Amino acid sequence: MTTLVRHVLRDGVATLTLDRPQALNALGQKLMEDFLAALQACTADERTRAIVLTGAGRAFSAGGDIGWFGALLAGGPAHAQAEIGRFMEDAGNQITQAIAECPVPVVAAVNGPCVGGAIGIALAADVVLAARSAYFLVPQVSQLGIVPDLGATWALSRLLGRSRALGVALLGERMDAAQAEQWGLIWRCVADADLAEQAQALALRLGSTSAAAVRDTRCLIDAAPGNTLQQQLADERTAQRRHVAGDFFNQACARFLARTGHA
Known part of the structure; x- marks a missing residue:
């Protein structure tokens, strides 16, 4: 059966490419199931030292597949509620969590429009690069009357602060890659022609570091907003004790x- 996510491993870097370009890589059921399976295959493969996420064609992803949602609604509201809830629990939310908790570093290479739920997926990565022509858009509230999902509210609030996160989420205005970099939503905005090469180089660089230290640093950064300074210092001490005994250090x-x- 044809997969909608290409998986290429080179020099220890697994590149996962959403491969439904005719639909702007819209997040339909099969693409999401293939995406989750590809992520799980990467993390189970000891040869994988880092992962790059990107999209085929001119978009990273147009977000949720409205055609699929429409088909679900044809079965009635209760059917749509059940199916979308199941889809989010079994695929969508698991993808975001798998990226956020990945045992190896993850780089998102946003090559074009990153819309709706795709924002939650991209921002779950450790480092996000975006092509200069790319943009970010949260249309759920303003256009569809639903809420941002797949972790978008978690990431936006932490990266942008409450005022900007609410503005982005409620107004549904495009944020171009340069503004996303300026506001701290992403790590860097790069020339379109350089995106793939820079993402690969960055993944190779991250993959050469201690994966355990990357994971612990990610956990510390994510926990910091909810910790007191005393708690954070204690957590840093606990992590540091683990790593100074390791081979890498x-x-x-x-x-x-x-x-x-x-010597």
């Missing part, structure tokens, strides 16, 4: 001492 120290003549 010991080998790094040995290399440094050898270079400086203190």
